[in-house]
Amino acid sequence: MVVCLSRVRHWVIAAVLAVLLAPAPVLADPVIDGGKLLLTNAVTTIEGSAGGGLSSWATIPGMETDHGVGLSGFATGLALRDFRLEAHGVALALHDRVAISYARQNFDTLSAGIALGLGHGYTFQQDIVAARVRLAGDLVYGPDWLPAISIGADFKHNLNGAVVRLVGAQQSAGSDLVISATKLLLAHSVLIDTTFRLTKANQFGLLGFGGDRSTARHGEFEGAIGYQLARRLVIGGEWRSRPDNLGFARETAAHDLFAAWAVGRHATLTAAWVDIGPVATFRPQRGAYLSVQLAC
């Protein structure tokens, strides 16, 4: 009888403790869980959102999974023939679901600034806050026919309002609406992104928004294709169409060829050859792109 009661006590104690302590391991988990697969946080666009260098993807930045918080930071330099673009920023992501990012762009006109009547080294600057929500799907898991699908917006604020209006821009601030679908086709080690963007930005917004030729938002396409050569290395290309709103200077599509290398779980280096076409009457602008991203 005593033995029997003792056994019952064991069970009762075990049951009570199981109920009391079951949530404990969950609570003990780190908020920044860092559990994402290598490279599946993608890299950072020049506008601060997750993606390639030019095209925004449906990926969510940071190394978090669906139970954690992720952080990401980046710095990018792009040395063009007549100009130099520098961008840097940070991103915060929740549960591999929602992301908000901030980026600052500095577009240095170098000696071209003299020809433009702005002075040597005149620099266009822009702040961008971007938000993304992944609605459905997953980059890696699930069926091939269901990509990660995200929507979001880029809120852009050009800091050189007077100058961009002088060249014909309608506004110095504007917002882009973005929808992306991105999938890693594991069986082929191929990543495909297609993105649709509604925008009136001139040269990403560096020359303001809307112009004498058009004041409306235009539907533009951006896409990327990548091949994963090794666990840490992806090569690929991107293409991004853009509006052509300003009468004084033609604007064309931008494209690049890139290689992204995961130095470790928390750092990715991206090198690219980028062509953003003619800028402000200057010859087609091509050059080397280098970006570093740190994420946790």
Add this chain to the structure above:
Amino acid sequence: MLKNRSLNLWPIALLLVATPAFAQQAPAPAPSGSVDWFAEFGVPKPQRDPITGELPVKPYAQADANAGAVPFSGDAMARAFGGQPGLHRLVDRSVQLYDADPAIKGIFAATDHVRLRRLLFEQFCHILNAGCHYSGRTMREAHSQLGLRSRELNALVVDLQRAMTESQIPFAAQNRFLAKLAPMKHDVVTR
């Protein structure tokens, strides 16, 4: 006397119950230490099969479809993975890595490793068309008590990738194989 003894064991009981794997999966692991927990809890001690070395399981319907993926055709993938001997090495190494990985080692603490290694081998061998039948449960049933989250599944993938790389399996073949496993996330991740 009995009462005193049970009181002294409280810290150990607490530790065991606090281990999520213990709460998630029965039967409990064979106790290490001198206390016979099966006797303490008044449950019969599971006996390993003298031939297979596996613990008994409740009967279930067996089918190759339980492996959760359509196998590759042809023998290219089986060769890339070194055939059945290569798959035994791959599975043994993977399980070794799982048990050493702080992110996931608790998940398999209560799992019969003899059976785990056999069924992983059968599943891999069947999917890679290396000449095996899969005799395990469906992916949903096999993982229903593990409480896996995305991060643990990712950790499993990373350990498997490491084992495949150590086995010098070409990266493209690794991804082709992982592509067969990736759609299973829906059945495997439960929280």
